[in-house]
Amino acid sequence: MGKVNTVLGTIATEELGVTAIHEHxxxxLPGCDLDTQWWSKAEEMFETTIQKLQRFREHGGKTFVDCTGIGNGRDIPYFQVLSRKTGVNIVAVTGFVAGDSALPYFRDKSIEYLTNLFVHEITVGIDGTSAKAGAVKVGVSRGGLSELDERIYRAAARAAAKTGVPVITHLSTNAERQMELFEMEGLSIDRAIIGHADIGPDVDEERDVMIAKRGGYVGFDTIGYDAELENAPYWSCGRQERIQHFLSFLEKGYLKNAVISADANCWPLGWPGVEGHSVNYLFEEFIPDLRKAGVDEGIIEQLLVHNPANILTMRAPVFV
Ligand SMILES: [Zn+2]
Known part of the structure; x- marks a missing residue:
């Protein structure tokens, strides 16, 4: 039977259910926890987060993968309280959103050092707790893969290959190089989600097909950052354009290589976030849009249940 690490312990794959694979x-950014202006509303933060997770639960959501890396607001004791209170499984990650958002302390560390750090968080626990990471997060810095990003990618691939957890990437730019780094370090591409393929300026259908052909997962995982929003961020995409891009990928026969998520923040730290956007957009807007386009329930279940289970299930027994 397959297993997945959550902040409240290791669970059976069957317990994952409907999963949002890339959320926060x-x-x-590092340092936000020292800016008291943003931390003055702890009670509101807690209430808002609980409400969003409860709503996620009401929509049938069972598992929430928090893709926040080290030093970016990942807070395991807090995640444990949220999970206990709402009944939502929370999967935490080790790794970094990208090199340019890693704390200075980690920036000059070797591949070996970073590998040991990730393996420790996957097999022993995070921040002194017994909560183990269920995936490794890596990403591309603004402007393209940096030397530090590459070190983090190599370490992530080694740690993932050694422990059996998957890797989830931030951005799908430089996808070919990303996959090359994984393979050079012994990680099979079918253990990776190349994420944020649906960012408006980065849409590239040929790249998506190239990832899928090599067995990788393509993350349509910034769903709901619509260009139509009044406060649309630079990574937004037109609502119809995103749906067309996604449907075109399915039509080419790559359903099993697609994952969907919203990359929303329950409560952004140190930045205003994008008002009104939450993980629940998936259920309230996107899935209804897919149904209107004729997508059947079997496909929706594949996207929300089976594909996340396939990628999250640890490949090898946990390395101790
Ligand atoms: Zn994210």
Whole structure:
């Protein structure tokens, strides 16, 4: 039977259910936790986050993968409280959103050092707790893969290959190089989600097909950052354009290589976030849009249940 690490312990794959594979309880740049202006509303933060997770639960959501790396607001004791209170499984990650959002302390560390750090968080626990990471997060810095990003990618691939957890990437730019780094370090591409393929300026159908052909997962995982929003961020995409892009990928026969998520923050840390956007957009807007386009329930279940289970299930027994 397959297993997945959550902040409240290791669970059976069957317990994952409907899964949002790329989300954030709260993401912020390193240092945000020292800015008291943003931390003055702890009660409101807690209430808002609980409400969003409860709503997620009401929509049938069972598992929330928090893709916030080290130093970006990942807070395991807090995640444990949220999970206990709402009944939502929370999967935490080790790794970094990208090199340019890693704390200075980690920036000059070797591949070996970073590998040991990730393996420790996957097999022993995070921040002194027994909560183990269920995936490794890596990403592309603004402007393209940096030397530090590459070190993090190599370490992530080694740690993932050694422990059996998957890797989830931030951005799908430089996808070919990303996959090359994984393979060079012994990680099979079918253990990776190349994420944020649906960012408006980065849409590239040929790249998506190239990833899928090599067995990788393509993350349509910034769903709901619509260009139509009044406060649309630079990574937004037109609502119809995103749906067309996604449907075109399915039509080419790559359903099993697609994952969907919203990359929303329950409560952004140190930045205003995008008002009104939450993980629940998936259920309230996107899935209804898919149904209107004729997508059947079997496909929706594949996207929300089976594909996340396939990628999250640890490949090898946990390395101790
Ligand atoms: Zn994210």
């Amino acid at each position: 309880i709260g993401f912020g």
